[in-house]
Each structure stands twice: as structure tokens, then as C-alpha cells.
Amino acid sequence: MTNTDTEGSTQGQATLNIYRGTETDGSFETFTIDTEPGMVVLDAIHKIQAEQDDSLAVRWNCKAGKCGSCSAEINGHPRLLCMSRIDELDEGVIHVTPMKAFPTVKDLVTDVSKNYEVNESITPFTGRELQTPEEKEKNEYRLSQEDMDRVQEFRDCIECFLCQDVCHVLRSHDKHEVFHGPRYFVRYAGVEMHPADDADRVDDIWEEGGIGYCNITKCCTEVCPAGINITDNAIIPLKERVISQRFDPIAMLWRKIKGDA
DSSP: OEEEOTTSOEEEEEEEEEEEEOSSSEEEEEEEEEEOTTOBHHHHHHHHHHHTOTTOOOOOSOSSSSSOTTEEEETTEEEEGGGOBGGGSOSSOEEEEOOTTSOEEETTEEOOHHHHHHHHHSOOOOBOOOOSHHHHHHTOOOOOHHHHHHHHGGGGOOOOOHHHHHOHHHHTTOOTTTOOOHHHHHHHHHHHTOTTBOOOOHHHHHTTSOGGGOOOOOHHHHHOTTOOOIIIIIIHHHHHHHHHHHTOHHHHHHHHHHTOO
16 A cells, blocks of 8 residues: 655555575565655665664665675565665565575575685686787787677676576576586686687686586576676677587597697
């Protein structure tokens, strides 16, 4: 139910059904709050903390959709709490749960440390050796704007891990040990496709990264709050590199000649 005050702003109430507890022991608790125009789910949770239960745990930082801290699931969909307006959600009870793909620490806070372990394992940007005396003297690379634009998109990632959460390989099949996930294929793409990078990560992408598990459902692209085209611009080009270098007969023969096979 809503009512309108003398200035014309609409107020009402919202009911939130929030997961409380840990990975192994938890249940849902229902809260009803008064809402204000423009309120997002994170606002509602802060209101619950301030007025009803200060023990409710949630991770957040910027409240502007830029830090990726407040990732959770709203009505079963991975979303940022700070970018989910209550008045745009379906009417009825709003169900708020922690990300399913990661262990729950407490309430809405999950343990995402596995992601940082994966990040540490990826070969970082490795500058290309300058080949000519002229280039060495100038100490510069010759880069086209088109090449740089291609990798710039990947720098927009805010590490919210919503793409990791929605990925069925991690979410439903718990393949964290053999599959790095979409966020880290974006990371691979950002360095592997950089025109000044000289490292070869194709074997890592296939073996440690497990890119073969991805079957291109595009669910990761759909939930990305930064608008990164994860599937088409990162995962598919990386798959093409893997196929070209590891499974093309001519490429395989060349690897054997070089002694890399």
C-alpha cells in the first residue's frame, strides 16, 4: 500500500525475506519497512540494520554501482543491491539471499577469496621486447587506437563476481578447482589481446582456466552491471585462440617442430 504526502511524493511499505545464518546453518527472516521514492534494496537493508536488527550482515562500499561489493541475489537473480530499485521489482515479498556460487560467511556476506587466488595465478601483462634500434631509442610501442579500444572494455570490470555467480559451471556444478570462470576470462582477454603483450597464455586458458567447460550460454553477459560483452568479446575469441593453437593440425605440427608439444 502507498500514500501520497502533501508534496506529491509516494511512500509505502516493502517486505523483505532475507537469508540469515551461515553456509551450514541458516533460515529466512521477514522484515517490513516504510519505503521512500527511489529507495534501493541496499537502502532497505540499511534501514533494517538501523531500526530493527543491527546484526544483519551485508558487504557494501560505494553505493554507486562502481565497487562491486554489494553483490547478492534478489528474487533468485544475481544483482547489485545498490542498483536494484524497490519500485522496479515485482510486487510482493522481495527475497534477498547471498550469492549461491560462493560459501556464505554470514547472512548476505559470501567468501569470494577463491577469485583472488585465481587472479594471482594468471600471468600478468608482459611487455613486448622492442625489436629495432629505432624503437629501442624511442622506447615506445607502435599501437593502433583500434587495438587499444578492443581491450579497454575489459578494464570496466568492477569485480562484483555476478558473472561468476550466475555461471552454471560454478553455481550448479561447483567446478571452482578446474574452471576459472567468466570474470577471469575477461582478465585473460585484457592481457592476452593487448597489442603490446608478449606472453602466451593459451595453454593456461585451456588447462588451468578450463575454458572448454563454457558452453556459451551468455548468462554472464546478461548480468554484468558494467555492460561488458563477456561472451562475444572475451570468451569466444579466447576459445578461437585455443582451437587455433592446440587443435589445428598445422599448428599442432608446428608446435612439435618447435618442441612445444
